[in-house]
Amino acid sequence: MFRAAIDLFGKKGWAGFTIDGVARAAGVGKASLYLRWDSKQQLLFDALAARASVDVSVDTGDIRSDLRHLGGQLLGMFWADGGITYMRLVVEGAVHEEFAEHRDRVTHPTVLAARQIVHRATARGELPPGTSPALVLDAILGATIMHVAVTPAELRDVARERSDQYLDQLVDLILAGVRGVAKESGDH
Amino acid sequence: MFRAAIDLFGKKGWAGFTIDGVARAAGVGKASLYLRWDSKQQLLFDALAARASVDVSVDTGDIRSDLRHLGGQLLGMFWADGGITYMRLVVEGAVHEEFAEHRDRVTHPTVLAARQIVHRATARGELPPGTSPALVLDAILGATIMHVAVTPAELRDVARERSDQYLDQLVDLILAGVRGVAKESGDH
Numbered sequence: 001m002f003r004a005a006i007d008l009f010g011k012k013g014w015a016g017f018t019i020d021g022v023a024r025a026a027g028v029g030k031a032s033l034y035l036r037w038d039s040k041q042q043l044l045f046d047a048l049a050a051r052a053s054v055d056v057s058v059d060t061g062d063i064r065s066d067l068r069h070l071g072g073q074l075l076g077m078f079w080a081d082g083g084i085t086y087m088r089l090v091v092e093g094a095v096h097e098e099f100a101e102h103r104d105r106v107t108h109p110t111v112l113a114a115r116q117i118v119h120r121a122t123a124r125g126e127l128p129p130g131t132s133p134a135l136v137l138d139a140i141l142g143a144t145i146m147h148v149a150v151t152p153a154e155l156r157d158v159a160r161e162r163s164d165q166y167l168d169q170l171v172d173l174i175l176a177g178v179r180g181v182a183k184e185s186g187d188h
Numbered sequence: 189m190f191r192a193a194i195d196l197f198g199k200k201g202w203a204g205f206t207i208d209g210v211a212r213a214a215g216v217g218k219a220s221l222y223l224r225w226d227s228k229q230q231l232l233f234d235a236l237a238a239r240a241s242v243d244v245s246v247d248t249g250d251i252r253s254d255l256r257h258l259g260g261q262l263l264g265m266f267w268a269d270g271g272i273t274y275m276r277l278v279v280e281g282a283v284h285e286e287f288a289e290h291r292d293r294v295t296h297p298t299v300l301a302a303r304q305i306v307h308r309a310t311a312r313g314e315l316p317p318g319t320s321p322a323l324v325l326d327a328i329l330g331a332t333i334m335h336v337a338v339t340p341a342e343l344r345d346v347a348r349e350r351s352d353q354y355l356d357q358l359v360d361l362i363l364a365g366v367r368g369v370a371k372e373s374g375d376h
Contacts, residue, residue, distance in 0.1 A: 016203025142330025173365035180364025
């Protein structure tokens with residue numbers, strides 16, 4: 001049921017999402033769905049809430065491992081469905097006020113995790129003071145989702161197999177970036 | 189007409205996009221639209237094609253200026269509508285085969301521009317040999333769109349005013365990153 005709801009949302013977005021459509025796709029009577037859910041919104045939000053979410057408690061004691069772990073979870077989530085569910089949620093959240101709250105429930109834990117990862121690394125002296133958690137997260141989250149979204153269908157399997165390599169490159173780039181920027185500022 | 193079509197696509201996505209809906213939003217008779225467009229797909233693609241596109245011919249002779257220029261255009265485009273049209277296009281392109289081709293017409297020029305910017309900078313010796321244009325573009329494109337998409341509505345005006353500062357941080361991060369990674373490899 002939830003699987004059918006997520007698939008329909010991914011394929012059609014909010015405008016094409018209906019309880020009847022979910023019932024059809026799942027091969028069940030729509031009456032049973034209406035019994036359980038008052039609105040299509042509640043059905044979708046329950047389905048989204050039931051998805052495996054990102055484990056935000058990562059704390060390996062090392063900034064590179066922490067970012068690899070966070071990025072790996074994001075990349076795995078995006079490859080599972082081409083990043084469609086997440087992008088749909090972000091775009092519907094930008095358009096519809098009632099979606100913004102639910103989008104935040106999905107995205108905020110990642111934001112908080114990124115903030116804690118960066119703050120702990122700063123406290124350990126692994127990252128320069130003042131490193132922006134938001135910029136680090138924009139870069140990891142944005143790059144991984146764009147990487148998945150714009151990889152042509154025929155190259156997906158190859159790209160997916162190279163996920164570890166991609167993550168290494170991305171995390172190295174970001175870490176060298178924040179350290180390099182701090183060093184250049186310090187040299188002035 | 190095109191404005192109404194883009195707005196409707198942004199609000200509802202492909203599933204909620206109809207010629208009748210565009211006629212209603214634009215306040216014109218739908219007969220006149222059906223006279224001009226055979227399908228809702230052709231109407232939307234014409235509207236998307238008529239949008240101001242990214243100027244990909246940027247060549248300032250300096251990698252920082254080139255990336256600032258490209259990133260500034262992307263960020264400006266995303267702020268104009270919350271990044272909605274671009275995200276809709278990317279997600280519909282991932283879901284519907286007929287959208288993939290049009291998405292590519294919109295996104296490929298940016299990919300080519302990024303490739304040329306990075307290759308020229310490598311040739312000038314500004315960037316280390318082997319710098320990945322794809323990774324640089326994923327980071328700039330992904331970070332700018334996520335930055336816009338996840339900024340809460342009440343903070344948008346402030347964030348938009350700080351676009352130059354954000355771009356400086358982002359481009360500095362990426363440039364320091366690719367140089368730092370090369371340096372660390374060279375030190376091994």
